[in-house]
Amino acid sequence: MNNKESSEIIGQVVAADIAFFTAQSLELHRAPPLGSLVQTNDPTIYVVVCDARTESIEGRRPVAHLSGETDLQSFLDANPHLRHLLRTTFDAVVVGHGESATVRHYLPPHPAPIFAPLRLCPQEEVARFSQSLDFLKLLLSAAANSDEVAAACLRLASAAHPDRRAFLVTAGKELARLLANEPHRLTAILRRIRP
Amino acid sequence: MSDHDKPESQTTADRLGLVVGGSLAAGLDVRLDSSRSVEDIAVGRYVTIQGQRSRFFSIITDVELRATNRDIPWSLPEATDDFAREVMAGTATFGSLHVVPYLKVGPTADAQPEPAKTVPAHFAEVREASQEDVERVFGQEDESHFVIGSPLDMEVKVCLNYQRFAERSNGVFGKSGTGKTFLARIVLASLIQKSNVQREAKDRVVNLVFDMHNEYGWKGTREGGSGEVKALKQLFSASVAVFTLDLESSRRRQVATDAVVEIGFDEVEPEDIEILQESLNLTPLAVQAAFPLERRFGRQWIEKTLDLDPSDEEEREFLQRESIHDSSFRSLRRGLRRLERLGFMRPHTEQNSVQTILNYLQSGKNVVLEFGRHGDNITAYVLVANLLTRRIHERYRQQKEAALGDRAQEPIHLVITIEEAHKFLNPQLASQTIFGQIAREMRKYNVTLLVVDQRPSGIDTEVMSQIGTKITCLLDSESDVDRVLEGVAEKRELKSVLARLESRQQALIFGHAVPMPVVVRTEEYGSEESYGRFAERPFRERLEEIYSE
Numbered sequence: 001m002n003n004k005e006s007s008e009i010i011g012q013v014v015a016a017d018i019a020f021f022t023a024q025s026l027e028l029h030r031a032p033p034l035g036s037l038v039q040t041n042d043p044t045i046y047v048v049v050c051d052a053r054t055e056s057i058e059g060r061r062p063v064a065h066l067s068g069e070t071d072l073q074s075f076l077d078a079n080p081h082l083r084h085l086l087r088t089t090f091d092a093v094v095v096g097h098g099e100s101a102t103v104r105h106y107l108p109p110h111p112a113p114i115f116a117p118l119r120l121c122p123q124e125e126v127a128r129f130s131q132s133l134d135f136l137k138l139l140l141s142a143a144a145n146s147d148e149v150a151a152a153c154l155r156l157a158s159a160a161h162p163d164r165r166a167f168l169v170t171a172g173k174e175l176a177r178l179l180a181n182e183p184h185r186l187t188a189i190l191r192r193i194r195p
Numbered sequence: 196m197s198d199h200d201k202p203e204s205q206t207t208a209d210r211l212g213l214v215v216g217g218s219l220a221a222g223l224d225v226r227l228d229s230s231r232s233v234e235d236i237a238v239g240r241y242v243t244i245q246g247q248r249s250r251f252f253s254i255i256t257d258v259e260l261r262a263t264n265r266d267i268p269w270s271l272p273e274a275t276d277d278f279a280r281e282v283m284a285g286t287a288t289f290g291s292l293h294v295v296p297y298l299k300v301g302p303t304a305d306a307q308p309e310p311a312k313t314v315p316a317h318f319a320e321v322r323e324a325s326q327e328d329v330e331r332v333f334g335q336e337d338e339s340h341f342v343i344g345s346p347l348d349m350e351v352k353v354c355l356n357y358q359r360f361a362e363r364s365n366g367v368f369g370k371s372g373t374g375k376t377f378l379a380r381i382v383l384a385s386l387i388q389k390s391n392v393q394r395e396a397k398d399r400v401v402n403l404v405f406d407m408h409n410e411y412g413w414k415g416t417r418e419g420g421s422g423e424v425k426a427l428k429q430l431f432s433a434s435v436a437v438f439t440l441d442l443e444s445s446r447r448r449q450v451a452t453d454a455v456v457e458i459g460f461d462e463v464e465p466e467d468i469e470i471l472q473e474s475l476n477l478t479p480l481a482v483q484a485a486f487p488l489e490r491r492f493g494r495q496w497i498e499k500t501l502d503l504d505p506s507d508e509e510e511r512e513f514l515q516r517e518s519i520h521d522s523s524f525r526s527l528r529r530g531l532r533r534l535e536r537l538g539f540m541r542p543h544t545e546q547n548s549v550q551t552i553l554n555y556l557q558s559g560k561n562v563v564l565e566f567g568r569h570g571d572n573i574t575a576y577v578l579v580a581n582l583l584t585r586r587i588h589e590r591y592r593q594q595k596e597a598a599l600g601d602r603a604q605e606p607i608h609l610v611i612t613i614e615e616a617h618k619f620l621n622p623q624l625a626s627q628t629i630f631g632q633i634a635r636e637m638r639k640y641n642v643t644l645l646v647v648d649q650r651p652s653g654i655d656t657e658v659m660s661q662i663g664t665k666i667t668c669l670l671d672s673e674s675d676v677d678r679v680l681e682g683v684a685e686k687r688e689l690k691s692v693l694a695r696l697e698s699r700q701q702a703l704i705f706g707h708a709v710p711m712p713v714v715v716r717t718e719e720y721g722s723e724e725s726y727g728r729f730a731e732r733p734f735r736e737r738l739e740e741i742y743s744e
Binding site: 169183186195 | 229263264266267269270271276278279281282283285286287
């Protein structure tokens, strides 16, 4: 519990349904990495980041207007109002939820509340969550780029396990079962997670 | 808790996989665990399948590479890395075994194996058979079980049941150079050894070996052809006698012989000539001509036929009366002349070879008849083996009938070993020769056969079906394999096992004396230790017995 409390809040849910939600990053350009495991508390819902973007708050398309600056930071410093006109949002696939100490690798009964704060799961939490690989089915059936997301998620999760290769082999076997009828997808993912 | 239950530590080490399908008739499909490599599996190896209540003993008869999806193995990139291979193993691609269940053992510790009449359920665990499993099926070496070899990749011994082995005719088959003689020698030595430790006369057997190539008497050639090994007389000097047809050859080989066998012409009957038709190159009519000649001349018929002058008026009349054509007569005479040239043939012999052999056999001594240089002459071999066996069998028949069912009075059980058995037991001759008769009547008159042959396809089907236990080394020809496996339920499966035997020291054993087919590495033979196994232990055991009494 301490870990959850101590890990810093990275964003807030701005749109949610049962299987999917969109959140806004607290800081511009600071979305969590593709495939990372993120959670809300009360209720605990686990999601995997599957997309991210930075855009204008008003829906207008930003217009490029460099005036001598050679890097992004000095450009933003020279135009401080821009930080308030832009926002970074990210999408996430729901892969599980928790009730007290148990982790369930299937969809929660209710969507995440709007404005719920989000934390990046610490390594121990990632390890605990990825003990079971049942969430891969949810990941693979979600949205576009699901293969890339699954591969990225497994790469990140493998770092939380002491035997990285063994974890990836186990995950690969789960993928082989799920994608038994789609050998080309399977081999493409396997190439992306090869240790 | 039944005795099948094992501590957890043992459960994963020997597990091969799970039953996923199949039938009793066609055998079971087993999905190999991903931790097991197909490369470590060998056809012919034993496995046990733990059902919910019973345990099934089975043999692996095939190994297959399978995939859950037909396209998966084909869609992988050419340079598949270890990771992909490891991931695929046991999930998308896996090894599968085909196993045939033979025996079922109930859940209790004292349950005896019985033929499997059903199969284990889905997902029953398949394990490598342990030493105890194999011992439980094949028995431990004791006074009624003798060791023949070890299953593939196991240290445990496979035993044949001595009583069951001896009560039917048996066969040792294999193409030349696969170690038939070597195996037959082990079998004979084991029979003698086990017979010697039987307490009751009715349980004993004696052997009569027609030793074509002088391999069983005093010494034989080592397997592979270099050096020598001890044969029966050296192992059991007190209970084996070596007879010879060729004293000169025996002397040259420094073999101490107990008797010289000579055959008198007056001992040869037309029936003996009948089975020599092929080897003497006689026409069927020439063979038929022998019968009236014997009727006319009596026991001296061969000598008198050879002396007969067909130009003589009286003789010509006789030949005509008996419808013996001149060419048939000449053909017969040519054949008889060839017999005359055999070194062991005499016009008349004082000693009665049959009686001498019988005396030895009746006193419990095993007789090995060496053919010396005559071994290469198939005519000599067929003539002598058939002639002696016919008379010995006749005596046995008389004695057995005289005993009127009193087992104590019955003659001691006789096992006759013949080589090149297809010469006696081919479809044309099997109904005529005494060997065909012995094979068919089983142990009715206390005589059975041990046939050693390299061309079982030449043996009559009916005779083959009467052979109780078959010990089969590698066979090349399809027809030989078919004949050996004729009438066996799991023919197709055993065929694949038989075809993959190594060319030396491996044999498939199935039939009456084993509860299920087994592939064995034959026992080592030829070292002092191996000799000791035959000679010393029974003696030591007997000493211990004496002291304990």
